[in-house]
Amino acid sequence: MHKLKNSNNMGLFIFFGFILFLISNRVDELRVYQGASIAVFVIAIASIILLTGYSGQVSLGHGALMAIGAYSATLARNELHLPIVLSFFIAVLAAAIGGALLGAAAARLSGPYLAGTTLALAVGLPSLANQFSILGGEQGLTFDVGFPPMSLGESFTQYKWYFWISGLAALISMWLLSNILRSRYGRNWRAGRSNEVAAQLSGIHTGRSKILAFTISAGIAGLAGALLSMTIGTVSPSAFPLALSFSLLTGAVLSGVTTLSGVMIGAVTLVAIPEIADVVTNHIGSSENITTNLPGFMVSTLLIIAVLFVPNGPVEAHRVRSMKKLAKKKVNALTKPSMEGNT
Template identity: 40%
Template sequence: MKLTLVRHSLGALAGLAALILLSVLFQPYRDFQLAQISYLLCGTAGLTIMTGLSGQISVGQGAFMATGAYTTALLTNHLRWGLVPVLLASVLVSMLLGLVVGMAAARLRGPYLAALTLALAVGFPALVDYRGLAGLLEGQNGLTVSASAPPLALGADFPPARWQAWVAGGCAIVTLWFLANLSRSRYGRSMRAVRDDESAAALSGIHVARVQILAFVVAAASAGLGGGLLAWVTSLAAPGAFTLNLSLGLLAGAVLGGLGSLAGALWGSLLLVLVSTWTSDLASADQLSPNVANNLPGVIYGTVLILVMIIFPGGIQHGLRRLFAWVTKIARDHRHGAVE
């Protein structure tokens, strides 16, 4: 366990170094995309752990991100909290919601569980128009969030987009570090046992419902952090950002990258941002009709999903591992042949 912790810590430090280097080399728009990838990575990584390790299907991850975003907006605007306590509060509030949903979800399986989380994803944006909350949450217009400026120690001319990339990327790396250690711990092994065979896990002394609730809480906490970062980066917490499309996109990203693989969550988040940017650029082309432009993003997303599933049935990360093993085997065979 100690060696695993050291290895993951060294990986996190390498990730921080890569983040700083990339943000310095990138232009402001690319830094903004890097921040986008980071907060989506938080939500996708939590979903990867819940679905890939514990075997629970959820299409409600966007609702947990919305919880974190609105918590960030309310605490920033009304209580003037700093960025760090605001993000911690967003994680805590999302964890509490995840605990409630997880306790209900522990009694459900298969399509019934998917239906519960689907109702959560569809119903949460509608809450902003509820009579008792519309005034507090500003309805469909949402809440404006004032992003904190870069520290003065970085210089008066330090680019705000680079600061956002550093904060969001650092939070994503910390999330990956925590989830990686969790997946290698006793709780991670319990999740795998429950995923593979609930009856066998229960007979071996594992409290199945408790493990499933823990998976929901962890996924909700990761999504809450991602939602808080989203509100801080985009300066807005509005229901339009947390529709069913977001939840489905996070699930697609986890599947594309490879369920159960945190590296796969990174690939999935990267695809979500880059494909979205590409489709938006194509849809805004002058020569396209409005009907084609409105349906083009869905067509491209579906095409990418189909192609990845055909080329890499187990996800991008699994496919890259197999490709690396194949190339290594060929190189080893060629070296042995040369020696003989």
């Protein structure tokens, strides 16, 4: 890692962690499980925000990269019997390597070409599980992180353990990301996004910078994939459908692709959607078609609405609005006395 500036917000993240710890002791099992899912989505959406919002590349292949992470972690755990932390680390590494390869192709492409290429990957990669018997085919493999340590007490449940692991992972990766984005690399990405030629003129190797963005983003996505398979206990091709990549993109757009700080909005929405869909289908009397497809419908509709009406995300929209208000106030304050002076 190069120089990480402004790392003084570490205290803030530790504070967040403490709050999360307090919450996890108060709420029931289902909420704790949803908390774990939110943490997983926070990590995955952050990886998209880094890639799309900061380096200007669209990826629909992050579902596939998550699958790489999930399978590597599972294999490391089942075949090599590595400790959990190490198998998560391997997930990050494997997905990052995959991302670097994809990024090398991606650096030569942009916009629709990249989107299409990653789309083809997302459709194609999960079916590889049927090609190699070690990956367990359609059934997949079980991924077991083990029971929570005894030292945490008798009443400490499995779901709470998942929540702690994924919450901690989310905090660490958000802290790392927010620092990377403020470093030289983050500035290089933003420069390349807003004007590639100008960035090259000022000495930034935009191709290399894009590959780096893709690699880091993929590594984080791999971590999210490993955590996802931890919370569901298995890893299989059906856990990483094209719809997952779509959901992540929706989450990122809802959060505002250019601001990391909105990431919770997207993550909470994605976890809330199935529950809202449940409520709706209970009200209008459900057929099976509606029950299975309503969440997908809501995700896609939200994506369209967000792109049309808050293309830069609610956080950015709010910031712009309050800046305008502030500017107006200042102008008013400046012009009033002078007008009185004139009369």
